[in-house]
Amino acid sequence: MREKVVVFTGAGVSAESGLRTFRDMGGYWREYSIESVASPEGWKAKPQAVLEFYNERRKAVLAASPNAAHVAISALEAQFDVVVITQNIDDLHERAGSTKVMHVHGEILKARSSVDPSLIYPLATPTLEMGQLCGHGSQLRPDVVWFGEPVRFMAEAAMAFASASKILTIGTSLSVYPAAGLVSEARPSAEKCLVAPEIDDPPPGHHFFRGKAARIVPHIASCWLEGRRPW
Numbered sequence: 300m301r302e303k304v305v306v307f308t309g310a311g312v313s314a315e316s317g318l319r320t321f322r323d324m325g326g327y328w329r330e331y332s333i334e335s336v337a338s339p340e341g342w343k344a345k346p347q348a349v350l351e352f353y354n355e356r357r358k359a360v361l362a363a364s365p366n367a368a369h370v371a372i373s374a375l376e377a378q379f380d381v382v383v384i385t386q387n388i389d390d391l392h393e394r395a396g397s398t399k400v401m402h403v404h405g406e407i408l409k410a411r412s413s414v415d416p417s418l419i420y421p422l423a424t425p426t427l428e429m430g431q432l433c434g435h436g437s438q439l440r441p442d443v444v445w446f447g448e449p450v451r452f453m454a455e456a457a458m459a460f461a462s463a464s465k466i467l468t469i470g471t472s473l474s475v476y477p478a479a480g481l482v483s484e485a486r487p488s489a490e491k492c493l494v495a496p497e498i499d500d501p502p503p504g505h506h507f508f509r510g511k512a513a514r515i516v517p518h519i520a521s522c523w524l525e526g527r528r529p530w
């Protein structure tokens with residue numbers, strides 16, 4: 300039975316791939332209002348503006364490549380039973396080779412019906428435009444979770460945290476619930492590492508590695524693969 304590892308990621312793991320975070324300098328929420336582009340109310344009021352916001356982000360995702368952190372995370376699968384639980388809507392974990400990825404906030408490369416959340420389509424084009432309709436004839440929207448909408452895979456993610464012996468949390472401000480609350484599902488005995496350039500108040504029991512993911516995550520992964528503690 301292989302040792303279970305949970306890797307929990309936020310926008311910071313994709314920062315060195317050139318994708319913007321949300322709350323850092325230059326982050327999306329420094330330029331856009333969440334209500335206008337990432338809420339059902341914003342979609343209802345100005346769907347075109349919402350489509351344009353995600354079209355720009357989708358183009359950035361398609362132009363980006365996985366960085367050394369994504370690659371190191373996928374390399375862990377050589378020895379461990381790894382589940383990646385990500386708040387990110389990009390596909391960089393999958394492109395780096397990770398095989399079990401839960402997108403708790405949805406996926407930007409998919410579209411879904413605006414009237415039936417179960418109707419999901421892979422996006423064949425880089426942009427999603429007004430007039431592209433679902434099977435019921437309603438406007439397609441990005442298959443992402445907006446503020447106020449139900450977050451996905453939470454029960455499975457909580458179970459993964461509770462059964463993991465190693466937990467690696469990377470590039471998240473841990474400021475958006477319920478996803479951020481997942482870290483408290485970890486067993487006290489689990490080895491817990493946290494990677495970010497800075498963090499306001501690290502959750503209890505975590506070894507905090509101050510710095511960027513592309514430099515630190517390969518170090519942690521190689522220590523784990525060699526059976527060593529990374530600190």
Ligand code: APR
Pocket residue numbers: 308309310311312314315320321322323326386387404469470471472473474475494495496497498510511512513
């Ligand atoms: N390496 C590691 N961490 C980094 C790097 C980097 N190169 N660059 C930035 N960070 C860290 C920041 O210090 C910060 O702690 O990544 C974190 C990014 O925090 P946020 O911008 O708040 O992103 P995230 O935590 O993923 O946001 C959670 O909020 O708006 C919603 O749905 C959105 O999924 C997102 C959620």
